[in-house]
Structures are given as C-alpha cells and as structure tokens.
Amino acid sequence: MPDDPILLRDDWRARLRAVPVLSGEMAGLSESELPRHPLSLVERWLDDAIAAGVTQPHVAALATVGASGAVSARMLIVKDLTAEGVWFSSSRNSPKGRDLAAHPQAALTLYWREAGRQIRVTGEVSSPSEEVSAADFRERSVVARREMLVDRQSSPRDDAAQTELARAQRRLDADPDLVAPAWAAYLLAPVRIEFWAAATGRAHDRIVAERRTVGDEWMWQRLWT
C-alpha cells in the first residue's frame, strides 16, 4: 500500500500567514478605564461582547493540572459571574473533575475575536454550593442530564451505552428532579486576571490585576505585550 501523505498541502505557513488577525478598529485599554476590582472589568467586557452580538461570548478555555502534573485544556461554558468569581460546571468524575480534586487551581481564558479582547483568569477552584450544583443540573437539557446520570464523560463509549442511557432515562422519567451527585458547579475565585486588548495602529494593551495577599486589594500593572 503506498504511503498516503499525512497532509494534503505543504503551504500551510504561507496560507496561515495570509489570514488576517485583529482586523478592524480596536480601541485598546487605558488606565483610566480600570475599576477597583478586576471582576468589574470582566463584567463590562462580557456585557460588551453580548451587546455586540459576539457568538458564544460565554465559551472559555479551561486549563487544569492532573495529579501527575499533566496539563489539559478544553472549552466549556461560563455559567455565571458573581462577586466571588467565574462559575462553570462539569462532572467531578470527568478528567477535569479529577484534575481539580488533585489540584484545585485552574486557568480560564475568554477570547472575543470581534472585539480583539482576551481575559485570562487564574485562581482557586471550589464547588461551594450543593444547591447551585443541583439547580445548574436541573437547568440542563434532558439529553445532557441523561448522559450525566450515566456519568462516563471522556471514557470509551461501548455497546453498553444504549442500555445505560435507557436506564438513566427511566430514572429521569420516574423523578424529573433527579440530580447526578457528581455534577458540580465550580467557582474559580481569581487571584490574577489579565486583560489583553488589541489597539489599532499602536502596540496592543496588556494590563494585569493581582490580588494582594492581605485583604481584597488588587494591584494593577501594565505588561509588555
């Protein structure tokens, strides 16, 4: 059998180089716009993204570290923004859930292409409220709840899947309020939030807020891009 080439094209460098990035008029971020608490700026940027009709403005990349030190990242949905931090949800039994049990820290990155804005949140992760976790679970679609009652996220899917899903559906039919015990609403409480804003015709802006170890004071610092 002849060796098929792995890639069909060998001009990827040139093709990628030709794709425009950060096109359009972008205002950057100035010191005068900085609030006392960086979550206020997260709120403002999220608001702007929703108002501008950005697609899936609440989808973020979450990076975690496993017990062995291996790093994983995946996209997920930001479920809430409160004065405590950023919320997302998943199964405690998923690979990310196991990572978070071993190392309750994470990095979450939001990126709004149309606005040329990126936010990087790093901090401590907890699942502080069974009530919030249960309410979050009940808001999910039937299909998603059924999958989560089987609770095998990221495991190989074999022939037993249909039987297990049918069993989960019967449990849901019998009790529509049923909550998968492993479902967690996680809170990422920030210790560092970095804002990156594209600016047209000059260097882009990068400003970071770091929580001081004493009290709830935040220290702002401009960074080299």
Ligand SMILES: Cc1cc2nc3c(=O)[nH]c(=O)nc-3n(C[C@H](O)[C@H](O)[C@H](O)COP(=O)(O)O)c2cc1C
């Ligand atoms: C747009 C988008 C949104 C997603 N939202 C979630 C979510 O809210 N929670 C979740 O557990 N997985 C979500 N996923 C799936 C994850 O990316 C990932 O495949 C899954 O959580 C398994 O990750 P893990 O094996 O690292 O635990 C989403 C994927 C995409 C592409």
